[in-house]
Amino acid sequence: MIRLGVPSKGRLMEQTFDWFADRGVRLSRSGSDREYAGRVEGADDVSLVLLSAGEIPRELVAGRIELGVTGTDLVREKLPGWASDLIEITPMGFGHADLILAVPDCWRDCDNLDDLTSIARDFRAAHDFRLRIATKYHRLVRAWLAEHEVADYQLVDSQGATEGTVANQTAEAIADITSSGATLQANNLKILSEEPILRSQATLFANRVAADGPEMARFLAQLGVAV
Numbered sequence: 001m002i003r004l005g006v007p008s009k010g011r012l013m014e015q016t017f018d019w020f021a022d023r024g025v026r027l028s029r030s031g032s033d034r035e036y037a038g039r040v041e042g043a044d045d046v047s048l049v050l051l052s053a054g055e056i057p058r059e060l061v062a063g064r065i066e067l068g069v070t071g072t073d074l075v076r077e078k079l080p081g082w083a084s085d086l087i088e089i090t091p092m093g094f095g096h097a098d099l100i101l102a103v104p105d106c107w108r109d110c111d112n113l114d115d116l117t118s119i120a121r122d123f124r125a126a127h128d129f130r131l132r133i134a135t136k137y138h139r140l141v142r143a144w145l146a147e148h149e150v151a152d153y154q155l156v157d158s159q160g161a162t163e164g165t166v167a168n169q170t171a172e173a174i175a176d177i178t179s180s181g182a183t184l185q186a187n188n189l190k191i192l193s194e195e196p197i198l199r200s201q202a203t204l205f206a207n208r209v210a211a212d213g214p215e216m217a218r219f220l221a222q223l224g225v226a227v
């Protein structure tokens, strides 16, 4: 049996259902909106497990699901060395979002990371703490800033409504996912001019060990994708 983990709600769930339906596999929730049980029609020996998108990377590595749909951002953030445990089977063409760093619009002299570096240095000299960047993507943001030799900052954890932290004065800058840009605009934030920290999209992942079996090869062939 192949256990397929799919996000349990929202657009990501609906677009995942559409993607499989286009390939002849009908996924559905059984019961009410609150019931996280699912049904699979059109494929043998496949069961549906509805999970939070953020938990799918961990469940894949633990081998509690063999296949899973989630954003590449969540896999890279939550699983250092993910490629030794998981295989990226195919990007799915939806759930596109960029992980970016943004600062207040009113910081006229801050357009790129060099500007931020000098602002952060001055900030540290003027205050008795370092410039705060709110994010839930700790690992990816730290690695990116280290790569660009930015050191005078601290991360503050924000698990939601991250763009609001600047107005609420719990951070000076944010690093979060953006898609349309509407949330940044509504919160008077602008993106630094560098390339995004990461470009993410919904992707089908497999547990590397499970990917070897004949059942998996059959199912992936039915979907028109290969390991």
Ligand SMILES: Nc1ncnc2c1ncn2[C@@H]1O[C@H](COP(=O)(O)OP(=O)(O)OP(=O)(O)O)[C@@H](O)[C@H]1O
Pocket: 010, 012, 051, 052, 053, 054, 055, 070, 071, 072, 073, 074, 095, 096, 097, 177, 178, 179, 180, 200
């Ligand atoms: N505005 C957006 N547009 C497109 N994709 C997005 C957007 N916001 C988040 N995502 C993507 O959706 C995936 C799920 O994100 P996130 O974990 O924030 O979802 P959630 O619905 O809050 O999940 P949870 O069930 O854990 O509460 C991530 O891969 C993320 O990149």
Ligand SMILES: O=P(O)(O)OC[C@H]1O[C@H](OP(=O)(O)OP(=O)(O)O)[C@H](O)[C@@H]1O
Pocket: 159, 160, 161, 162, 163, 176, 177, 178, 179, 180, 181, 182, 183, 184
């Ligand atoms: O660029 P946009 O199209 O405006 O999308 C970006 C927003 O979408 C996500 O939030 P979500 O709605 O998942 O809520 P969250 O704040 O709880 O993460 C993300 O964290 C941004 O806040």
